[in-house]
Amino acid sequence: MSEFDVIVVGAGPAGASAAIKLATSGSSVLLVERGDPPGSKNVSGGVLWGDSMGSVIPDWEKTAPMERYVEAKGVSFLTKDSKISIDFRSRKLQERRSGYTVLRTKLDQWLAKKAKDSGAMVAAGITVDKLAFKADQVIGVEQDGDVITSDVVILAEGANPRVAINSGIREKLVDRDVAIGVKEIIKLPEKTITERFNLTSPKMGFASEYVLGFLDGGVKAGGFIYTNKESISLGLVISMKEMRENNNTRSFDLIEQFKEHPYIAPLIEGGRVDEYSAHMVQEGGIKSVPQLYGNGYMIVGDGAGFSFSNGMVLQGMNYAIASGIAAAESAMKAKIKSNFSKGSLSSYEERLKSSFVLQDLMNFKGIEDVTWSDMIHRGIPNISEELFLSLFSENGQPKKHLYNNLIRSIGSSEVPRKDMIINMYRMLRRM
Amino acid sequence: MVLEIVVMIKQVPDSQEVVIDPVTFTLNRSAARNVINPADENAIEAALRIKDKVGAHITVITMGPPFAESALIDCMSRGVDDAVLVSDRAFAGADTYPTGLTLAACIKKLGKYDIIFAGEESTDSSTGHVGPGVAEFLGTDQASYTSESWYDNGFVYAKRELEDGTEVVKMKPPTLITVLTNANDPRRATLRMKIDATKKGIKTMTLADLGMPPEWVGLKGSPTVVKSMKAIDEKKREGKKFKLEEIPKLVDELIEKKIISI
């Protein structure tokens, strides 16, 4: 007899959702989290897109510690002197559902409490060392020499899956599959934020991604700004490969350059940096997804490579929650059959394939080649800067047709025209 | 007979996270998470080391609000056997006198006690009153400023770090020992023990359980009255430079100003 039906390793959105789902359905669950309190190890902030949470906590929109509802979504290209943006605002966006900005320290603590209230045992401040095996069946976890047993282990350890690697169930991460995310929480009064970002009420928020085409040495990185109630989450994501190719550029230098940009600085003026953190981001797409299940275990969330970033949105929490729930459902089904073998848990992958989790990853295969391309980081920003400069300036010269302006602007870009065309095609296909 | 050890712990705001309000100069405690007072971590470890060597039953107690529960479970996850939360609205506003009195009453209620451990002082009020206070209320011996302690053949030994050296005292139980911050390297909780601790849970005592008159505890039982508080402006000290060959002059001046004496 195992001590628990399921042990969940990691209380991020993936693990907590799995634990809540299982405990609510009457399974005995142990949720183990390294941080004490849960959330203290996580990079605060981000946008929780969609309604994945609704299927574990139906009233979450009323009770969860959300910051602001995203009514305005931006995508901008930044060059040294210019900012070219889409700033999309629509009352229809609210009807269709966008997302809420969240602070992870608050959200994760709330989720852990929900798990506890639903009957899960939450052990915070404990780091699991590895999986425990009997022959080739996972029978629980190992910590400080002790083995704690369960029928199923759900690994929800996030973007740095050390337990899975140490237990030999997945490969080590390679540079091209990981990026580094750095983030600051900048304090500003609620009213200032609402005014600066032209929001219709203090409940409404702005979220934007930025292509940073102007960084020293041509380093490619993607920036973001999300508004919380009384703070702004500002940060950037840079691929590990890009870091290394640029002699280990320091991410905090880059974040300073982003903050000092002429059209970013006014947004954060007068703010005080309250928190600073760095975290890994999975960027490998479908090819970095490991074997997702085996005898007695399943892998969920970032640890399974479930995240999506196309330069316009960065999503992971919604995939984390959806995959956590899918794993919980498969564990429950396995319990009914009293069969915890690989074959029995394969229903987990089936569930993912029929949901947006794996479908998005499959549909956007190879998108990382586009997001980190010269075209996105230099081509488009430079061309559009040139184009808009010629369109919007008046220097007494005869006006040209838009088409001629565009051709001239493309010609002025340093990115070879052939590369531009190839990437343009890829982008249209893959985005 | 098994040795009975009691450890007193206090929850304090994490000093690394405490923000000082730039306008009022008061501590913004709500912003910081609560942690076990650092010296108390060392007190727990001191107790566990005695348990490792000669065997003991350890009870950890704290007087404080209900959220102290997770800290108590954490202590049990390192090897402490039982935990008691002394909690009642009536205790609110206690200064060091009723705090000590209440803790002493709790310890008496627990029954037999051989060694009581406390931290040297807390990081948020740092009076260092509570440990010695409890010893006085219970009428036990006490050893303060200790870096190490052990039990051998019916006696408790404690090594005290004093200004002019160390002193080892030998005491007959029951006795109270206050432990210096960083006296030892506290062990971490394990998952196995955390599971057991969570299943076992903590005990709670209220004013009624202690059978103390309400006027002895909390604000009513506190002789200290805070009349006012003010932030102290740091005075700029006037510096004075001396050349190397002027050192005798510097020494003379320091003696004259009664900063040093020979």
Ligand SMILES: Cc1cc2nc3c(=O)[nH]c(=O)nc-3n(C[C@H](O)[C@H](O)[C@H](O)COP(=O)(O)OP(=O)(O)OC[C@H]3O[C@@H](n4cnc5c(N)ncnc54)[C@H](O)[C@@H]3O)c2cc1C
């Ligand atoms: C800078 C940045 C910005 C982002 N912005 C967004 C955004 O706007 N929207 C969005 O949807 N996503 C965003 N993401 C991605 C998102 O954060 C992740 O996809 C999401 O957190 C994944 O959830 P998870 O539960 O799988 O992992 P995590 O949230 O990483 O949780 C894993 C948990 O496991 C714990 N743990 C790890 N190892 C152990 C162990 N051995 N024992 C015990 N506990 C362990 C960790 O402490 C952690 O709490 C962002 C990521 C970064 C870095």
Ligand SMILES: Cc1cc2nc3c(=O)[nH]c(=O)nc-3n(C[C@H](O)[C@H](O)[C@H](O)COP(=O)(O)OP(=O)(O)OC[C@H]3O[C@@H](n4cnc5c(N)ncnc54)[C@H](O)[C@@H]3O)c2cc1C
């Ligand atoms: C002048 C003054 C006025 C105060 N007024 C108030 C007030 O109005 N309201 C208020 O809430 N507080 C007040 N306090 C704070 C309160 O008295 C102390 O926090 C409390 O009595 C413990 O004192 P300390 O933190 O200095 O502990 P110390 O004596 O420095 O602590 C030494 C050790 O005693 C033990 N210990 C201390 N407190 C506890 C506890 N609660 N449970 C278990 N063990 C413990 C721990 O082992 C600790 O390491 C006041 C303090 C002072 C000096």
